[in-house]
Amino acid sequence: MATPPEETPFVHEMRTRCHAEGSVLWVRDGELGVFDPEAAQKIHALNFSDLTLPDKLADLLRGRRGSPVSWKEVRTAWLSQLRRLSDAEAVARLAARMSELLEERLDRPLDWVWVAQEVCSQALVPTVVTGLKPTDVSRVLRDQTLKLTQLLAIGPGRDTLWQELRAIWIQVGAGSAVRRELRGRATGRRPRQLDLADPIVELLPVLGMDRAVDAVTAVLTAIAGPPGAAATCLLYELTRRPEWAQRLARELSPLKLEDFYSAPTRVAPVTHRFVKETLRMWGPPMFMTRLARTDIQLEQASLKTGQRYYVSPYLVHHAPEHWKDPDAFDPDRWLADAPHGPCSGASYVPFGWAPTTCIGAGLGTAQLMLLCHLMCTRYRLQLSAPEEVRMMLANVALPLGFTGTLTRR
Numbered sequence: 001m002a003t004p005p006e007e008t009p010f011v012h013e014m015r016t017r018c019h020a021e022g023s024v025l026w027v028r029d030g031e032l033g034v035f036d037p038e039a040a041q042k043i044h045a046l047n048f049s050d051l052t053l054p055d056k057l058a059d060l061l062r063g064r065r066g067s068p069v070s071w072k073e074v075r076t077a078w079l080s081q082l083r084r085l086s087d088a089e090a091v092a093r094l095a096a097r098m099s100e101l102l103e104e105r106l107d108r109p110l111d112w113v114w115v116a117q118e119v120c121s122q123a124l125v126p127t128v129v130t131g132l133k134p135t136d137v138s139r140v141l142r143d144q145t146l147k148l149t150q151l152l153a154i155g156p157g158r159d160t161l162w163q164e165l166r167a168i169w170i171q172v173g174a175g176s177a178v179r180r181e182l183r184g185r186a187t188g189r190r191p192r193q194l195d196l197a198d199p200i201v202e203l204l205p206v207l208g209m210d211r212a213v214d215a216v217t218a219v220l221t222a223i224a225g226p227p228g229a230a231a232t233c234l235l236y237e238l239t240r241r242p243e244w245a246q247r248l249a250r251e252l253s254p255l256k257l258e259d260f261y262s263a264p265t266r267v268a269p270v271t272h273r274f275v276k277e278t279l280r281m282w283g284p285p286m287f288m289t290r291l292a293r294t295d296i297q298l299e300q301a302s303l304k305t306g307q308r309y310y311v312s313p314y315l316v317h318h319a320p321e322h323w324k325d326p327d328a329f330d331p332d333r334w335l336a337d338a339p340h341g342p343c344s345g346a347s348y349v350p351f352g353w354a355p356t357t358c359i360g361a362g363l364g365t366a367q368l369m370l371l372c373h374l375m376c377t378r379y380r381l382q383l384s385a386p387e388e389v390r391m392m393l394a395n396v397a398l399p400l401g402f403t404g405t406l407t408r409r
């Protein structure tokens with residue numbers, strides 16, 4: 001039998017209380033845990049029904065109400081740009097960037113929790129904002145590293161004042177790099193680009209510069225964490241399951257790259273099932289907290305504006321009421337008629353809940369498929385001490401002792 005994962009005290013408490021008390025529970029005063037699939041769907045839909053951006057900080061400080069800006073409009077603009085960023089050429093460019101980053105990390109023992117994060121997030125940066133000067137790229141990458149350090153920390157830990165000031169300095173640096181790029185494009189001094197910053201240039205008159213910068217940095221934050229955490233878990237499963245690695249290699253090796261890049265999930269269904277199951281087993285983040293933007297009435301409890309709620313893809317994906325044998329990793333549960341598949345759409349939420357579901361679900365899935373392709377056909381990851389690797393559930397699921405050396409096949 002597989003060893004159960006280790007857990008931080010908070011994960012342990014939520015998991016055990018969820019089993020004992022039911023899947024909607026008070027985490028502490030004024031903070032509700034909503035771990036039931038339907039209730040999570042409902043609370044998120046009610047909370048974000050207006051889908052507007054909050055007031056600008058400058059307006060809040062001056063006690064002014066800004067005019068509401070539609071987040072839906074921003075999302076729609078991104079989603080249509082992402083359709084262009086997911087065509088075969090763009091996916092091939094993403095694969096080339098991932099491969100380049102892997103090549104730089106060949107032939108020496110490294111911590112693959114970090115390598116997977118660096119490879120995924122750095123390869124995605126040009127999708128979000130491209131054309132930056134090298135000093136501005138460094139500013140953005142320093143900010144990504146800071147966010148990853150916070151995400152991958154185990155346990156609460158408190159930053160010193162110096163660390164907090166440094167973090168603010170780094171964030172301001174990344175924000176100013178984005179601001180320069182947006183202003184440059186808006187004034188015609190810098191060329192327009194095929195990236196997610198570009199639709200924001202169009203929306204500048206509606207958003208204003210501060211909100212525009214916030215929108216682009218929100219996507220930079222979104223790519224520094226979940227994609228790499230999912231990739232780490234994918235590598236964890238691949239290294240533990242040589243029979244699946246071989247099955248994937250048999251499917252992926254004969255594929256023509258142009259076919260794979262244009263429709264990875266269609267031409268490689270076994271690999272797609274493996275990716276889906278990795279996201280079910282270990283999909284990041286463990287918990288998300290949201291502020292109630294309005295009073296919310298659920299069947300099981302009610303929340304007042306300003307109180308908080310927690311949701312958790314992990315707890316939804318591991319609920320025995322909704323999944324048969326939820327703790328077993330089995331990509332074949334995604335076969336059409338498998339008896340142990342999801343019992344409803346609400347019980348599989350690796351990309352969160354409407355109306356703020358992940359805009360990068362398609363691209364994120366494609367990136368994980370590319371990683372399978374690279375790791376099963378071009379490279380080999382040899383762990384230094386496979387028997388010592390153990391899974392830890394903290395802010396995300398992360399394998400401890402996951403050190404290994406990458407070589408070319």
Ligand code: HEM
Pocket residue numbers: 075124127218219222223226227230283284285350351352353354355356357358359360361363364365368
């Ligand atoms: C496997 C990879 C990924 C995973 C597991 C993932 C997961 C998530 C999750 C759980 C959320 C929260 C949704 C909610 O509020 O309920 C989210 C939001 C978001 N993700 Fe992803 N994500 C991935 C890749 C990406 C990529 C590649 C991009 C950008 C190209 C991206 C951009 C975003 C953005 C902008 C949001 C915020 C959406 C909003 O607030 O409206 N994500 N993601």
